[in-house]
Amino acid sequence: MNSLTESILSRVQTRKIPSSSFVRTWTLGSSHAKIAARYFSYAIQKHFVEDEKKKDLYSHFQLQSALQLLGTMGYLRGAIMKIGQLIANLPQIMPGELIEIFESLQFEAPPMHYSLIREVFLDELGRDPEEIFASFEKNAFAAASLGQVHRAKLHNGKEVAVKVQYPNIAETIEADIKILSVLLQTMRFKKDFQYLGAHVQDAKSVFLNEVDYLSEAAFMEKNRKIFTDSKIVVPRLYPEFTTTRVLTMEYLPGKHLQSFLATNPPLSRRNHFAELISYSFVHSWFSLRTVYADLHPGNFVLMQDGRLGFIDFGCYRQFDVERWKLQVDGELAMFQDDRDALKFYLTRLAMRETSADLDPEWVDLFMRQLRWVIAPVLKTGPFDFSRTEYVKQGADLLMESVRQGHVRIDPFYNWSNRALLGHRSLMYRLRCKFDYSSLYLTEMKQFT
Amino acid sequence: MRITQEAKEKTRKSILEAAEILFAKQGFEKTTTRDISASCGIAKGTLFNYFKSKETLAMTLVAQAMESGRKMFERRRTGKEILVEELFLFIASELRALKTFRTYIGPVLASGMSIFSKESICPEGEEARRNHLKTIGKILANHGFEIEYNSIVITLYWSLYLGILAHWSKDKTPKQSETLALIDYSMHTFANTISSNTVVPEAFICNE
Numbered sequence: 001m002n003s004l005t006e007s008i009l010s011r012v013q014t015r016k017i018p019s020s021s022f023v024r025t026w027t028l029g030s031s032h033a034k035i036a037a038r039y040f041s042y043a044i045q046k047h048f049v050e051d052e053k054k055k056d057l058y059s060h061f062q063l064q065s066a067l068q069l070l071g072t073m074g075y076l077r078g079a080i081m082k083i084g085q086l087i088a089n090l091p092q093i094m095p096g097e098l099i100e101i102f103e104s105l106q107f108e109a110p111p112m113h114y115s116l117i118r119e120v121f122l123d124e125l126g127r128d129p130e131e132i133f134a135s136f137e138k139n140a141f142a143a144a145s146l147g148q149v150h151r152a153k154l155h156n157g158k159e160v161a162v163k164v165q166y167p168n169i170a171e172t173i174e175a176d177i178k179i180l181s182v183l184l185q186t187m188r189f190k191k192d193f194q195y196l197g198a199h200v201q202d203a204k205s206v207f208l209n210e211v212d213y214l215s216e217a218a219f220m221e222k223n224r225k226i227f228t229d230s231k232i233v234v235p236r237l238y239p240e241f242t243t244t245r246v247l248t249m250e251y252l253p254g255k256h257l258q259s260f261l262a263t264n265p266p267l268s269r270r271n272h273f274a275e276l277i278s279y280s281f282v283h284s285w286f287s288l289r290t291v292y293a294d295l296h297p298g299n300f301v302l303m304q305d306g307r308l309g310f311i312d313f314g315c316y317r318q319f320d321v322e323r324w325k326l327q328v329d330g331e332l333a334m335f336q337d338d339r340d341a342l343k344f345y346l347t348r349l350a351m352r353e354t355s356a357d358l359d360p361e362w363v364d365l366f367m368r369q370l371r372w373v374i375a376p377v378l379k380t381g382p383f384d385f386s387r388t389e390y391v392k393q394g395a396d397l398l399m400e401s402v403r404q405g406h407v408r409i410d411p412f413y414n415w416s417n418r419a420l421l422g423h424r425s426l427m428y429r430l431r432c433k434f435d436y437s438s439l440y441l442t443e444m445k446q447f448t
Numbered sequence: 449m450r451i452t453q454e455a456k457e458k459t460r461k462s463i464l465e466a467a468e469i470l471f472a473k474q475g476f477e478k479t480t481t482r483d484i485s486a487s488c489g490i491a492k493g494t495l496f497n498y499f500k501s502k503e504t505l506a507m508t509l510v511a512q513a514m515e516s517g518r519k520m521f522e523r524r525r526t527g528k529e530i531l532v533e534e535l536f537l538f539i540a541s542e543l544r545a546l547k548t549f550r551t552y553i554g555p556v557l558a559s560g561m562s563i564f565s566k567e568s569i570c571p572e573g574e575e576a577r578r579n580h581l582k583t584i585g586k587i588l589a590n591h592g593f594e595i596e597y598n599s600i601v602i603t604l605y606w607s608l609y610l611g612i613l614a615h616w617s618k619d620k621t622p623k624q625s626e627t628l629a630l631i632d633y634s635m636h637t638f639a640n641t642i643s644s645n646t647v648v649p650e651a652f653i654c655n656e
């Protein structure tokens with residue numbers, strides 16, 4: 001454990017929680033965000049601190065304090081929380097306590113009181129929640145990164161989950177990203193700087209898309225279609241009570257991963273849900289050419305009857321036709337170990353003219369990462385996801401690539417990489433062992 | 449005598465209505481008292497019997513809207529709100545009622561509700577301020593804070609409130625959502641300051 005991690009840990013452990021619950025929700029929220037911000041700046045720092053140590057250190061401090069400031073603004077911390085969630089998916093890098101804290105970000109109710117909810121409702125739907133619904137719980141039951149979720153009942157008796165967005169969040173994300181871009185300017189001496197800008201812009205477009213609940217709703221409907229006749233349940237949408245900032249959907253009862261695991265479920269049960277989670281991931285990958293950039297435990301509800309609730313369709317990235325073809329060809333090349341085709345794939349991914357321009361150090365690392373990713377597919381029969389070495393290897397590779405700081409790469413890769421790590425980490429936590437290869441290849445055959 | 453009084457009231461009302469429409473249509477700055485008197489068919493001099501200036505006229509409209517915002521607040525209030533929520537509800541309801549005046553409330557308040565002196569030159573503005581602060585006093589009392597009208601706490605509140613109004617009048621975000629966030633922060637700041645973090649209000653959102 002390095003000193004930064006240690007100091008954060010000690011801060012977390014010694015931090016007194018104020019007794020007033022009002023103050024508590026308020027400060028807890030921001031301290032979480034601060035820690036997330038710290039980690040974020042840490043990751044970025046690692047990306048850039050190499051040659052010009054002094055300069056870098058200066059920008060690091062600047063960056064860190066700026067991010068901390070962003071984190072203090074109560075519920076306007078959406079963008080930072082996203083980063084925290086990303087980090088939470090890497091159990092080998094983060095000490096266990098911190099993962100728990102990050103995870104609680106998804107469950108902790110943020111400070112949006114009912115008067116504020118009412119105003120958002122008046123602006124969005126023209127009426128108070130209590131006029132629209134037969135009943136509406138004033139206290140949120142779950143926090144979302146950009147809002148909070150309330151339970152309610154429709155007049156026809158149906159139970160719904162109503163996601164309400166914080167006011168002004170889109171503007172805040174835009175402003176955050178602007179600040180970030182300005183701060184990154186201090187690192188412009190770094191080679192391939194222009195590609196970094198592309199990554200930031202790309203992240204911005206994905207996050208801003210997430211701000212529009214209508215687009216999330218549309219995508220949720222699409223997913224509902226592709227998962228009919230499966231054990232995966234996507235909530236039904238209630239469009240009459242849905243706007244850009246309010247999303248009303250069927251409530252799915254069940255447990256999240258953490259509480260499921262707390263019941264000490266047997267291997268068969270863990271495998272069952274691991275397969276369903278994998279299916280949701282792989283099936284949408286192939287049938288919708290989509291990657292969920294935000295694959296974390298909060299997005300799955302493990303239901304008593306054995307079905308898997310799949311929620312949250314805000315944060316995704318869809319391949320266009322051309323990029324998808326490259327992706328599929330690349331995957332085939334990997335599985336068939338076709339060196340020439342692989343070279344072509346890497347060249348395109350790194351936005352180079354010819355494979356001779358590729359950075360050999362990067363190619364070496366990338367190939368090792370690829371091998372790590374496809375290991376469960378290449379293994380015929382059950383793959384043991386519970387092996388610590390496997391996850392650790394993935395995390396080490398990630399750290400290595402962070403250290404290498406290679407940014408000249410198609411931004412799409414960020415999302416698929418993030419999703420893959422998210423998936424593997426979920427599998428690891430479920431300590432599952434099943435035939436992932438058949439699942440993957442069957443889907444691949446069917447859709448390509 | 450009674451009839452004259454009634455007629456007077458009627459004229460006053462029609463001036464206010466005409467002014468509201470014209471302000472909304474052509475803007476506060478561009479609207480002249482001549483336009484207003486012409487629009488309701490009275491002599492310009494007559495208008496001045498009712499309202500000293502265009503600013504007073506606008507301030508009267510604003511004060512009326514604030515009054516209806518207060519009523520809206522009373523209606524919507526459940527009595528279960530914690531301090532921050534109740535303050536928030538009051539200001540948000542008032543702004544809702546003031547919506548049509550948003551773009552020109554700045555100059556109106558600057559002249560009608562003098563910001564720099566405690567006593568306003570415009571009686572309508574002074575009354576609007578008093579009424580607003582009276583409600584604030586009541587809300588504070590509901591939560592156990594008995595506070596004098598002239599106390600520094602009220603001055604603190606008033607500065608935050610003016611800041612909110614100023615921001616709101618220039619808020620370019622859709623549905624002025626930034627102002628909603630600002631009201632919330634401001635009222636949290638205010639409640640935190642006056643309670644010095646010592647009171648333990650009931651949790652408004654708590655997962656346990």
Ligand SMILES: Nc1ncnc2c1ncn2[C@@H]1O[C@H](COP(=O)(O)OP(=O)(O)OP(=O)(O)O)[C@@H](O)[C@H]1O
Binds near residue numbers: 249251252298301314
């Ligand atoms: N339909 C639903 N049924 C049951 N619980 C739900 C439902 N929708 C949301 N939730 C709860 O609310 C939490 C947050 O919702 P959601 O994941 O949609 O929000 P989000 O804004 O996308 O946040 P995040 O980025 O953290 O995933 C979920 O983890 C879950 O606990």
